[in-house]
Amino acid sequence: AEGAGTPQIGHNMPGEKILVVDDDRGLLTLMKARLTAAGYDVILAGSGEEALALGQETIFNAAVVDFKMEGMDGITLLERLLTLQPHLPVIILTAYGTIAGAVEATKKGAYDYLTKPFEAKDLLYRLSKAMEVRRLKVEVERLRSLVRERYQVDGIVGTSVKMQQILAQVAHIAPTDSTVCLYGESGTGKELIAKPSTSAASAHRGPSWPSTA
Secondary structure, three states: OOOOOOOOOOOOOOOOEEEEEOOOHHHHHHHHHHHHHOOOEEEEEOOHHHHHHHHHHOOOOEEEEEOOOOOOOHHHHHHHHHHHOOOOOEEEEEOHHHHHHHHHHHHOOOOEEEEOOOOHHHHHHHHHHHHHHHHHHHHHHHHHHHHHHHOOOOOOOOOOHHHHHHHHHHHHHOOOOOOOOOOOOOOOOHHHHHHHHHHOOOOOOOOOOOOOO
16 A cells, blocks of 8 residues: 555546656656556657747647757746646756756746656656646636636626626526526626526526516
8 A cells, every 4th residue: 555645646637638848868768668657648849949840730738848948948948838838738858957947947937847856656656636727727718718608798898806706606506506696786787797698598497587675
């Protein structure tokens, strides 16, 4: 049995693509073998420029990037990859002497960093957690798209945090059979909120009316 301090490695989804970027070809070969054995589809890049070209062609579930490389460094690559794929979790590999730079990378959007030399199980654990975070971000974006498109509220213009929270709740409620009671003064737009909330409801539900309270 594993000890209490041993990180638990989650199950990866079939077909998840990992981009690994390092100018050390020996390390690339080793990492590909370890990650492929774990069930990942591994794509290798020997430079930042090569990684960016791949990022323009392929959507990755995660990336592992060396901090210090010839030519484009890990921080610059991180920033450019996130421009191409904003939800991409990036794990930075760093030597002991460059930990401060890796911490700076997390401030610029890296998901995490790992100090060389590292155990394969530590990398697999971080990748598993990173992709869980990515899936959550993608789901949040999907819900936001529901608000903007499928359950668009005609006539409502609102960019405030409170309004966005209300519209997000509409997206959650609209596909369900839940009974919803809307409160608000007359003229505040309850009918506009009720319209998308009821449009996707099941046929067996009766008509829903906004409260006049």
